[in-house]
Amino acid sequence: MxxxxxxxxxxxxxxxxxxxxxxxxxxxxxxxxxxxxxxxxxxxxxxxxxxxxxxxxxxxxxxxxxxxxxxxxxxxxxxxxxxxxxxxxxxxxxxxxxxxxxxxxxxxxxxRIPQVLISVSGPDTAAVTIDDAPVPRAALGVRRPVDPGDHVVRASAAGFAPIEVKVTLAEGASETVALQLKPVAPPPAVKPRPPAAPLPDQGAPAPGSGASSRTVLAIAALGLGGAGLAAGAVGGVLALGKHGDLSERCPGGRCDPSLKGEIDSYHAMGTLSTIGFAIGAAGVGAGAFLLLTAPRSPQRAGISITPVIGLGSAGAKGSF
The missing domain is CATH 1.25.40 (Serine Threonine Protein Phosphatase 5, Tetratricopeptide repeat)
Structure with missing residues (x-):
């Protein structure tokens, strides 16, 4: 045995x-x-x-x-x-x-052993496998014994689309598997984009942007200052007129109680005049400072500011 x-x-x-x-x-x-x-x-x-x-x-x-x-x-x-x-x-x-x-x-x-002949059309660098096992180049184009049953033959190469073929080999069978590698289509050409304009320095404002914004703020401040000065001047003129009228009607600084309303009106006009002059002075001063310290730009080249104070009015005159 x-x-x-x-x-x-x-x-x-x-x-x-x-x-x-x-x-x-x-x-x-x-x-x-x-x-x-x-x-x-x-x-x-x-x-x-x-x-x-x-x-x-x-x-x-x-x-x-x-x-x-x-x-x-x-x-x-x-x-x-x-x-x-x-x-x-x-x-x-x-x-x-x-x-x-x-x-x-x-x-x-x-x-009884089946045989397969594998041929590859394409580059000489093609890698060929059968059931993931490498096939030497010397074994291509000749009969190669394999086990009976299902097999997967695959070929690949750089720049070519891989290809695989499934083959079933019966007992004693002889099959030929032809693999043709085709080049991969190149991607469509992409038109180059023109170079982007360089970004302005993040630490400094874009040309003219700082000057423009400061000019707008300066003009707004001057307008507010002019309105304040005008209100102060009008209030002052009215307060002076009311003061003269009360001086005549209140000899020795003693006023009849019936004049209390007019006295309160006089004080209100005086307060309004003071506030107006204060706002006007602040607005004109701020506007002038902003204009004088703003970066020079073509838009500011012809700007000039002249303070104006007249009878019953005050403000600033500018040319742009």
């Missing part, structure tokens, strides 16, 4: 009793899995056993399990390894039988 002469005396000398027992148990489980066609379990057990003690009988079990799970290329290599390695002349008879079985099964498997 396969299990009776699994190990050679030379191989056994290199392992412990525990390892021998483990390998033997794995081989038994692998053979049982093969017989019930549980090829995945058989592959696992025989692979483990062969890793502990390498022998052609165990590797033969690995190859048979690989055929069962559809890994025909790997099985082909396992069979070939058994034939390459051979066995010593004094090896157990079962080892020679394993070699003979490997040769028969390899001869039967080879014509």
């Amino acid at each position: 396969l299990l009776a002469l699994t190990f050679t005396p030379a191989a056994l000398a290199q392992v412990s009793d525990a390892d021998r027992a483990t390998a033997r148990s794995l081989a038994v489980e692998g053979q049982e899995a093969l017989e019930r066609k549980d090829f995945a379990a058989a592959l696992d057990r025989f692979s483990r056993a062969d890793a502990i003690i390498h022998a052609p009988t165990l590797l033969l079990g690995v190859a048979r399990a690989q055929v069962g799970v559809g890994q025909w290329i790997a099985a082909q290599e396992s069979y070939s390894r058994i034939l390459r390695e051979g066995v010593p002349e004094k090896a157990p008879e079962q080892f020679f039988e394993a070699i003979a079985a490997a040769q028969r099964e390899l001869d039967a498997l080879a014509p």
